[in-house]
Amino acid sequence: AQSVTQLGSHVSVSEGALVLLRCNYSSSVPPYLFWYVQYPNQGLQLLLKYTSAATLVKGINGFEAEFKKSETSFHLTKPSAHMSDAAEYFCAVSDQSGGYQKVTFGTGTKLQVIP
Amino acid sequence: KAGVTQTPRYLIKTRGQQVTLSCSPISGHRSVSWYQQTPGQGLQFLFEYFSETQRNKGNFPGRFSGRQFSNSRSEMNVSTLELGDSALYLCASSLKGGSTWETQYFGPGTRLLVL
Numbered sequence: 001a002q003s004v005t006q007l008g009s010h011v012s013v014s015e016g017a018l019v020l021l022r023c024n025y026s027s028s029v030p031p032y033l034f035w036y037v038q039y040p041n042q043g044l045q046l047l048l049k050y051t052s053a054a055t056l057v058k059g060i061n062g063f064e065a066e067f068k069k070s071e072t073s074f075h076l077t078k079p080s081a082h083m084s085d086a087a088e089y090f091c092a093v094s095d096q097s098g099g100y101q102k103v104t105f106g107t108g109t110k111l112q113v114i115p
Numbered sequence: 116k117a118g119v120t121q122t123p124r125y126l127i128k129t130r131g132q133q134v135t136l137s138c139s140p141i142s143g144h145r146s147v148s149w150y151q152q153t154p155g156q157g158l159q160f161l162f163e164y165f166s167e168t169q170r171n172k173g174n175f176p177g178r179f180s181g182r183q184f185s186n187s188r189s190e191m192n193v194s195t196l197e198l199g200d201s202a203l204y205l206c207a208s209s210l211k212g213g214s215t216w217e218t219q220y221f222g223p224g225t226r227l228l229v230l
Contacts, residue, residue, distance in 0.1 A: 032215045041223075041224075041226075042223055042224070043119070043205055043221035043223045043224050044205065044221040045221070096215055098171055099213070100165070100171055100212055101146075101212045101214060101215055102163075102171055106157075107157045
């Protein structure tokens with residue numbers, strides 16, 4: 001089964017600084033990878049997804065992620081953090097289970113943005 | 116197009132009671148998945164339904180059950196509630212849930228507190 005590992009359960013950055021949230025996957029086949037964001041008391045919102053069309057994937061709210069096969073990574077970045085980016089971020093991998101899609105989530109990274 | 120809706124948003128129950136949560140997927144989506152989210156265990160997959168049939172199931176006891184109706188709306192039921200069942204229950208819908216490239220869209224969740 002495929003899995004993802006998110007390094008760092010909490011990340012703090014200053015407003016305006018680079019945001020880097022790490023995600024590594026384990027997969028024997030080309031994976032489909034996702035980043036979701038969850039604001040307090042809300043569900044998960046899709047930020048972006050990798051489907052092998054391009055290694056650099058641009059998402060909403062200025063976020064992007066780069067798929068690096070050699071490093072089995074799919075890190076999420078944003079050049080300049082905004083206060084509104086404070087949330088929890090989840091990396092996920094899509095797999096097949098019993099012939100159907102199964103999505104496995106990482107443990108999440110809480111992003112704190114310091115004014 | 117309306118998003119995924121979940122009702123109720125908040126619930127307080129006592130140990131031993133049972134509870135039913137409801138999820139209405141995005142119009143046209145036929146696959147509905149349920150997840151349990153807790154601070155300690157993160158996001159855990161409960162089960163997935165398509166065309167009124169359960170196709171995938173996570174590692175949860177039989178107290179957790181679900182069903183799907185012909186209009187793709189889904190319900191999940193937890194019987195004999197335990198304190199550890201306190202969690203945010205998230206529902207996600209996708210078109211068919213058969214392909215690994217599909218995106219799951221999440222509802223706002225139902226927060227269950229068991230006293």
